[in-house]
Amino acid sequence: MQRREFLNSLGFGIGASLLAPSAVLAQSSSTDVGVSTVRAGDWKGLRKLFPLTHDYIQLSTFLLASHPKPVADAIEKHRRAFDENPSDYWHENFLTIDSDISNSAAQYMGGKGENIALTDSTTMGLGMVYSGLKLQAGDEILQTVHDHYSTDMSLAHRANRSGVKIRRIALYDDPVNVSVEDVIARLKGAINRDTRVFAATWVHSSTGVKLPIREMANEIERINKSRKSAQQILFCVDGVHGFGIENQDVSELGCDFFIAGTHKWIFGPRGTGVIWGNDKAWAQTEAVIPSFSASYDVWMGRASPEQVPVGEHMSPGGFHSFEHRWALPEAFKLHLQLGKENVEKRIHQLNQQTKSGLAKMSHVTLYTPQSSALSSGLVCFDVEGIDPETVVKRMHKKGIIMSSTPYRTIYARFAPSLLNNEQEIETALAEIRAMA
Ligand SMILES: Cc1ncc(COP(=O)(O)O)c(C=O)c1O
Incomplete structure (x- = not known):
């Protein structure tokens, strides 16, 4: 409140003092975003929450998130409120919102x-x-x-x-x-x-x-x-x-x-x-x-x-x-x-499928360990005789988006995620197999 008074005194807070903070925070709660929830471990349901194009198999979604519906809805709600009345909307929320966000992060990641x-x-x-x-x-x-x-x-x-x-x-x-x-x-x-x-x-x-x-x-x-x-x-x-x-x-x-x-x-x-x-x-x-x-x-x-x-x-x-x-x-x-345990299991399962498939190809060198204890959601490999960037381009032409590692030593890279399924992994593996 003291800060609000200070900001008001500078003329930043016109109208803010008219608003009861608790009422406003209730308005700004983003739980009312419609049909945007998903059941634990429902990967098909999860995929439907993303506007991500189906024109491609997406094996590089980790690079930068596509916004799932609940996130997109909340962004849109805040954006609209800011566009309608930036000063008031900020004043209504700024005192408590950062700690609310940090607390929600802690609920997910642990700690305080x-x-x-x-x-x-x-x-x-x-x-x-x-x-x-x-x-x-x-x-x-x-x-x-x-x-x-x-x-x-x-x-x-x-x-x-x-x-x-x-x-x-x-x-x-x-x-x-x-x-x-x-x-x-x-x-x-x-x-x-x-x-x-x-x-x-x-x-x-x-x-x-x-x-x-x-x-x-x-x-x-x-x-x-x-x-x-x-x-x-x-x-x-x-x-x-x-x-x-x-x-x-x-x-x-x-x-x-x-x-x-x-x-x-x-x-x-x-x-x-x-x-x-x-x-x-x-x-x-x-x-x-x-x-x-x-x-x-x-x-x-x-x-x-x-x-x-x-x-x-x-x-x-x-x-x-x-x-x-x-x-x-x-x-x-x-x-x-979705459940943190389910998420971990699913991503490791798809990565395991990817690595097992690649390991069977004599023209492929796998760089990522097979062990789940020493790997996670990224699979790095080389295709004999084809530089990694060419692998990425050829796969793109086949409708599969993957990446190469942005380091001095460059490898081809798959990142099987919650937005993929077993069939997509098999399709991607088949295209790599066909490069022999
Ligand atoms: C290991 C690692 N750290 C940091 C970054 C940069 O992440 P950000 O875009 O969130 O800054 C990347 C990029 O993907 C990364 O691979």
């Missing part, structure tokens, strides 16, 4: 809503965390050669600004034969006295390997036990390609920071993402972009920093494409309706 910051993408989250970590010149961030451009460049920018050292290690050489023991041994061998942060990626979009984050966290915990608190290592994970697949409570995964976009596997609005951090991790991080949350009241001298939930304080402020951000809870609700 107050520990979740809202971002626009994985990249923004990585940039915020790696820019904000409190480190001294000479401290080392250890990362891997398997990370995405967005991790690499967030770290490179940080190093250029601050004298923090970056070192890269390979956790495996041959992805298809990756093993937990080897990953742990390499991690243990690479950490040195200066290492303060270990940056890694849960599921590698370069190879499809899913890292054993829990076991890696256990190793880091062991090392931390022998260190003073100022020398302890923070474990930061780009989790975007396990999020929306693995039935995992993120707060129990073992990492200190978990960063993900919510516009890929989660089917959230394009331009949304989250950062979850435990209390220790947030305590070692400065905000980079001022938040438009209760932190504003601290600036006004009306609240103390301790009164502001850390996730809100760390959520980049300024006005956003609010109709997208505010519709994010619908995506979490949809996943919870």
